[in-house]
C-alpha cells in the first residue's frame with residue numbers, strides 16, 4: 001500500500017524537496033527474492049544501488065528502507081561537499097601512500113562528479129562550488145591545520161591555500177576568523193533535493209524500493225534473508241547501509257559512536273548577506289573539536305550547524321531524531337561568535353540527525369564475520385556527501401563479487417570494536433563529550449585544560465577536520 005509522503009516533522013530541506021502529491025514507495029508485504037538487497041535508502045544505499053545497475057543492469061536490486069529514502073541523515077545534513085584531504089594522514093595509515101593519494105583524488109573529484117550527475121539526470125540540487133574556509137576563531141585554534149599541510153607537502157599535494165583574517169572578512173563579512181586555509185574545490189548543495197533526486201534515478205534504473213519497511217531480523221544464512229514485519233527478501237547478497245542504526249547489529253556496534261549534529265536555517269536574508277559582504281558565499285568552519293560550520297542556502301538563508309549533540313544509546317531502538325533541535329541556544333551562540341553580524345536573524349527551522357563516528361573518521365566496508373554474503377558500509381563520520389559516491393563503488397564491487405581496486409582498497413577492513421559495551425559506553429561518551437566541550441571553551445579563554453579533561457578529550461573519535469591515525 002502506498003501513502004502520501006509525510007512532510008510534517010521533517011526538516012526544511014526535506015519539506016522543500018518533497019513535491020506536493022508525492023507518495024511513498026510501497027511497503028514490503030510479500031516474500032520477495034533479489035540478487036542484491038540493500039538495507040537503508042540513504043546516500044550510501046542509493047549510490048550502491050545505482051552503481052550496481054550501471055555495472056550490471058540486469059541485476060535485481062532491492063532497497064528496504066525503514067522510513068523514506070533520505071529520511072535519515074542524508075536528507076538533513078548541511079550539504080557541504082568537502083574533499084577528504086583533511087583526513088589524508090588517516091587514509092595513508094590504512095591504505096598506504098599510493099592508494100591514499102588515489103582515494104584522496106577520488107573523494108576530491110566527488111564534487112565535480114555530483115555536479116555532472118545532476119546535470120545528466122536533471123536534478124536541481126542547487127549545486128554551488130563556493131569553496132571551504134577551515135579557519136580559527138581564537139588564537140589557540142590558529143594553525144590547527146599545520147599537521148595536515150605538512151603531510152600534504154611531503155607528497156606535493158597543494159589543495160589548500162592560506163587566508164589571512166582580512167581575506168576571510170572580505171569573502172564572508174565575518175571579522176571573527178583570525179586565519180584559515182581555503183579549499184576551492186568544496187561545494188554546497190541542497191541535501192533534500194540531492195537525495196530525492198538520487199532516489200528518482202534509482203527507480204528509473206529499475207531498482208525496487210520498499211519504504212516504511214524496517215528490517216526486523218537479519219538471517220545470516222546462505223542465502224541471507226532480510227525480514228520485515230510483513231514480508232522478507234531472500235537475496236544472494238545483502239548490503240547494510242544503515243548509518244547510526246548499525247548499532248542494532250552486534251557485529252557492527254563496537255566500531256562506531258553515534259552522536260548527533262544540529263542545524264538551523266534563518267529566514268531569507270539576501271540584503272543583509274550582501275550588505276555584510278558574504279557575497280561569494282564560501283562555506284566556513286572553525287577548528288573546535290566539536291566543529292561549528294556556516295553556509296548559505298539557495299534561497300539566501302543562513303545555515304549554521306554544530307556538532308557534539310545527542311549520544312546514541314544502546315541499539316537506538318525507539319530513539320528518534322525528529323522535530324526541532326534542542327540546541328538552538330548553542331547555535332545562536334556559535335553565530336554570535338563566528339558571524340556576529342548575522343546574530344540577529346531568527347531561526348525559521350532547526351533539526352538534528354545522527355552521525356556514525358568511527359575512531360579514525362574514515363568509513364568502514366567489508367563482509368560480516370558471521371556471513372560472507374552480507375556486506376556493510378557505514379561510519380561516514382559526518383562526511384557522507386563526498387564519500388558515499390565512492391562507497392557505492394566499493395559496495396557494488398563487493399556485492400558483485402569483483403576483485404578490483406575498490407573491493408581491495410584499504411577502507412575495506414574489519415569493523416573492529418574500540419568501545420566498551422553499554423551502559424559503560426554511553427556514560428563514557430557523556431564524559432568525553434563534556435571534556436571536549438570544556439577544552440573547546442577554554443581555548444576561547446586562552447587557557448590550557450587540566451590533565452583529566454585533556455586525557456578524556458583525546459579519546460574523541462574522528463570528525464570533519466579531526467581524523468585520527470588508528471586501527472579503526
Ligand SMILES: Cc1cc2nc3c(=O)[nH]c(=O)nc-3n(C[C@H](O)[C@H](O)[C@H](O)COP(=O)(O)OP(=O)(O)OC[C@H]3O[C@@H](n4cnc5c(N)ncnc54)[C@H](O)[C@@H]3O)c2cc1C
Nearest residue numbers: 040042043044066072073074077078080215353383384385
Ligand atoms: C545535521 C547533520 C549535518 C551533516 N552535515 C554534513 C555535511 O555538511 N557534509 C557531509 O558530507 N556530511 C554531512 N553529514 C553526514 C551525512 O549526512 C551522512 O554521512 C550521510 O548522509 C550518510 O549516509 P547513509 O546512507 O550512510 O545514512 P542515512 O542517510 O542515515 O541512511 C541510513 C538509512 O537506513 C535506514 N534504516 C535504519 N535502520 C533500518 C532498518 N532496520 N531497516 C531498514 N532501514 C533502516 C534509515 O531510515 C536511513 O534512511 C551531516 C549529518 C547530519 C546529521
